[in-house]
Amino acid sequence: MPKTKIQGVVFGLIMSYAMAYGMEVYNVAIKEGFNLNIGGFSTMTNHVFLDALIEASYMGIFVFITSSLWGNRIGAAFAARHTNPETDNPYFCRVMRQAGTVAIMCPTMSMIASILFNVILAHQPICNLPAIWVGTVIKNLPMAFFWNMFAAAPFTHWLFGKIFPEKK
Template identity: 35%
Template sequence: MPKTFLQGLFFTIVMAFIMVYAMICYNIALSTGGMTNQVFLMAFGEMKIMWPVAIILEMTIVEKLSGMLARRVINENMAPIAIIVIRSSMIVCLMCPIMSFIATLLFKNAGSEIIAVWLQTCAFNFPMALCWQIFFAGPLGRLIFRNCMKLVPTAEPVTE
């Protein structure tokens, strides 16, 4: 896991890309009635807005707050994988409603129904975001991070 600010920034950039791209594809598929090859290309239009937003949110607010929440649950006797799952879950619990609200404002044209549309968006997004993070994005992001850090000479190795 990241040990320095730059490692943390790199990890956040990678993880945010994986999560945001998948969630945008998911939401486009929901709104168009199904997954098609075109969805993968359409997602890049929203990526230029939502990816930087996710990085900024994670680096400024969510990282610290999710860490505080996770420390309330984590103890020193837990297996490393349990700690990873708890931390990842806390991040999803915070990022999903925030990113869903931003997406609702920018892309849903909710008008006076903004609260209802946002809550529905959260309800659709949360199960997908949690499963995607725990089973796919998290392991893939950590794999990419570890392999990239092997290429960078450091005083201490990056561990899980």
């Protein structure tokens, strides 16, 4: 885990872009017609990964800014309210902090994405924004939670450990 301000920024950037890329792959794939209907047949093509990389290049900035301003703080407060680092398993404490952060960041980023992709780029009326936002949160929250728990956070911790190895 980060011990200095620079390490905190590096950790935050890695996590922000890991989350942004994973969520963009998910959303671009859905936009292109991929679905998870059981029994249905859908294909996903390789261009999804490039399109997602392009979108993640600027969405990662939004993730970094919003997580730095309030997402990480509220996630830490959630964990502090529901865990005790003195008695609880450290992994449980970390998972609770991740859950608290995702619970704030998903609605925040869903609002940003709804405004950017639907209102500004797709020219949908702003009066539809509440419905677009709620639909986006419903679609993204499960993916954001599991992507964070099982992909983005482990990758971020692994890469951060490679960049800043612990001195023994």
